[in-house]
Amino acid sequence: MEIKTDLYLGDCKEVLRRIADNSVDLIFTSPPYADQRKSTYGGIHPDRYVTWFLPIAEELLRVLKSSGTFVLNIKEKVVDGERSTYVMELILALRRLGWLWTEEFIWHKKNCYPGKWPNRFRDAWERLLQFNKTRSFKMYQEEVMVPMGDWAKTRLKNLSVTDRIRDNSRVGSGFGKNISNWLERDKAYPTNVLHLATECGNKNHSAAFPEELPGWFIKLFTTKHDTVLDPFTGSGTTNLAAKKLQRHSIGIEIVPEYYAQIKTAIDADNAPLFKLMPDYAQTENQRCLAVC
Amino acid sequence: MEIKTDLYLGDCKEVLRRIADNSVDLIFTSPPYADQRKSTYGGIHPDRYVTWFLPIAEELLRVLKSSGTFVLNIKEKVVDGERSTYVMELILALRRLGWLWTEEFIWHKKNCYPGKWPNRFRDAWERLLQFNKTRSFKMYQEEVMVPMGDWAKTRLKNLSVTDRIRDNSRVGSGFGKNISNWLERDKAYPTNVLHLATECGNKNHSAAFPEELPGWFIKLFTTKHDTVLDPFTGSGTTNLAAKKLQRHSIGIEIVPEYYAQIKTAIDADNAPLFKLMPDYAQTENQRCLAVC
DNA sequence: GTTCCGCATGAATCGATAG
DNA sequence: ACTATCGATTCATGCGGAA
Numbered sequence: 176m177e178i179k180t181d182l183y184l185g186d187c188k189e190v191l192r193r194i195a196d197n198s199v200d201l202i203f204t205s206p207p208y209a210d211q212r213k214s215t216y217g218g219i220h221p222d223r224y225v226t227w228f229l230p231i232a233e234e235l236l237r238v239l240k241s242s243g244t245f246v247l248n249i250k251e252k253v254v255d256g257e258r259s260t261y262v263m264e265l266i267l268a269l270r271r272l273g274w275l276w277t278e279e280f281i282w283h284k285k286n287c288y289p290g291k292w293p294n295r296f297r298d299a300w301e302r303l304l305q306f307n308k309t310r311s312f313k314m315y316q317e318e319v320m321v322p323m324g325d326w327a328k329t330r331l332k333n334l335s336v337t338d339r340i341r342d343n344s345r346v347g348s349g350f351g352k353n354i355s356n357w358l359e360r361d362k363a364y365p366t367n368v369l370h371l372a373t374e375c376g377n378k379n380h381s382a383a384f385p386e387e388l389p390g391w392f393i394k395l396f397t398t399k400h401d402t403v404l405d406p407f408t409g410s411g412t413t414n415l416a417a418k419k420l421q422r423h424s425i426g427i428e429i430v431p432e433y434y435a436q437i438k439t440a441i442d443a444d445n446a447p448l449f450k451l452m453p454d455y456a457q458t459e460n461q462r463c464l465a466v467c
Numbered sequence: 468m469e470i471k472t473d474l475y476l477g478d479c480k481e482v483l484r485r486i487a488d489n490s491v492d493l494i495f496t497s498p499p500y501a502d503q504r505k506s507t508y509g510g511i512h513p514d515r516y517v518t519w520f521l522p523i524a525e526e527l528l529r530v531l532k533s534s535g536t537f538v539l540n541i542k543e544k545v546v547d548g549e550r551s552t553y554v555m556e557l558i559l560a561l562r563r564l565g566w567l568w569t570e571e572f573i574w575h576k577k578n579c580y581p582g583k584w585p586n587r588f589r590d591a592w593e594r595l596l597q598f599n600k601t602r603s604f605k606m607y608q609e610e611v612m613v614p615m616g617d618w619a620k621t622r623l624k625n626l627s628v629t630d631r632i633r634d635n636s637r638v639g640s641g642f643g644k645n646i647s648n649w650l651e652r653d654k655a656y657p658t659n660v661l662h663l664a665t666e667c668g669n670k671n672h673s674a675a676f677p678e679e680l681p682g683w684f685i686k687l688f689t690t691k692h693d694t695v696l697d698p699f700t701g702s703g704t705t706n707l708a709a710k711k712l713q714r715h716s717i718g719i720e721i722v723p724e725y726y727a728q729i730k731t732a733i734d735a736d737n738a739p740l741f742k743l744m745p746d747y748a749q750t751e752n753q754r755c756l757a758v759c
Numbered sequence: 760g761t762t763c764c765g766c767a768t769g770a771a772t773c774g775a776t777a778g
Numbered sequence: 779a780c781t782a783t784c785g786a787t788t789c790a791t792g793c794g795g796a797a
Contacts, residue, residue, distance in 0.1 A: 297772095
């Protein structure tokens with residue numbers, strides 16, 4: 176079956192009207208964050224952010240299936256030494272609109288932006304707000320399970336260096352066999368904290384988030400041939416992830432240049448079977464090897 | 468100089484009145500979370516949580532120095548399939564009261580509460596909301612610096628194997644010293660995500676948080692002989708951490724049994740010089756050894 | 760084919776400077 | 779006084795080229 180990736184150029188508030196009621200299984204999006212600089216592209220002033228977003232949220236509520244899920248990636252900026260409160264207000268407003276605020280996942284960024292300030296540390300996390308239309312939404316937890324194996328690998332990695340040397344010196348002591356035992360272990364369910372890196376050195380045009388992020392939620396909340404929607408698709412990361420996971424997807428982008436780039440990227444990605452996305456296990460392994 | 472640990476039995480709203488204006492350098496507390504079951508101790512109904520907390524917050528605003536910091540450890544519960552919104556509403560209400568919402572730290576719990584639900588993963592994080600009276604609060608960032616991320620990957624690898632084996636043979640002497648040298652040389656400032664275990668090996672009966680948690684903020688926002696306040700001190704973890712770090716502290720607890728236990732614990736802890744708290748670097752190592 | 764090293768690159772934030 | 783722009787600060791990651 177052919178995977179459809181429908182890309183629209185335009186303001187999502189308008190374009191969304193063309194999408195049928197109850198036709199989308201997952202909405203994953205990262206809207207432009209509030210910004211007090213008006214000149215920036217998409218820079219919505221914090222004071223008007225909720226007002227700006229609500230009509231869009233209303234359309235999203237309409238097009239999502241009752242069993243579907245809406246995941247909103249957002250983080251408030253610092254304004255005049257304080258965190259803005261527009262995300263708090265947005266959550267409250269969305270609930271008044273009828274959305275259920277089911278959960279808040281944390282994206283713990285492994286490589287956050289550097290910098291030093293006298294009153295603040297580097298910001299290393301973003302919100303992933305999960306909203307639903309009903310309490311009986313679909314969730315395929317097994318699809319994002321983490322093998323216990325990387326747990327064991329990490330533990331191995333964190334044996335003190337002296338321990339490892341000691342064990343290495345016992346040639347054929349059975350140490351290796353122990354490792355493989357660990358690796359064969361059962362899988363575990365993840366938590367509501369995702370530990371991923373931001374995409375940094377990619378030659379591709381910069382994306383706001385790595386493909387693993389929408390990929391994780393696509394695997395968790397949809398099955399093959401379901402439909403994923405990103406109303407602020409930007410560099411098209413959500414659509415690319417959906418395509419690689421064999422989900423239909425819809426992407427809406429207001430900037431013509433971005434829209435053209437997405438089209439190119441999607442067309443170029445015509446060998447999904449050979450470019451399978453790395454699964455969460457591999458990613459976790461990389462984390463533990465690097466961090467611990 | 469003698470470290471004072473003042474413990475009060477009573478309702479903090481009342482007891483706080485006895486504390487002088489502008490006399491506290493850091494407030495760290497984890498109030499009873501909202502709970503729709505009235506029967507539970509301290510169970511405040513979510514709908515009345517803000518109303519209940521505001522008078523206390525007003526007293527806290529009064530007793531805190533203008534250069535001081537208020538850190539609130541809190542996490543909203545799930546009620547009827549949704550995250551409660553009382554924390555969002557509390558943030559907005561505290562700002563109306565005059566508090567500045569400076570930052571939100573994340574406590575990423577490595578070993579979170581086990582369990583499995585069809586519609587939800589395990590909750591592995593809590594909020595640490597930082598509030599201030601002014602924008603010029605004191606912050607001692609160097610006190611909580613962490614070893615740089617690549618210390619294990621790069622620096623250990625650069626040592627020749629013979630070096631490592633030689634050092635290994637000198638049990639506990641040379642090798643350990645080398646390691647601590649590296650740790651002290653290349654440190655980086657941490658981020659706003661704290662990666663701590665919930666209660667790693669602490670023989671203490673259940674506390675809401677590990678001693679490292681208040682310890683981290685005490686080191687970050689106070690110096691020796693400053694005063695730390697916990698109006699809901701519970702098992703006294705904040706006061707114990709303060710004492711070990713040689714800060715004066717005030718603890719208020721409404722339940723007589725808890726109050727008695729804290730008194731005992733504080734009195735038993737009379738050898739602070741021999742029970743120094745591990746610094747963050749060691750903690751990180753312990754975390755990896757214990758958890759991963 | 761590996762491993763290793765160098766380097767550009769970030770949904771950042773502050774404070775100073777300029778309009 | 780208030781807003782817009784700019785330079786300085788900082789560090790994990792992954793890419794590309796080299797050994």
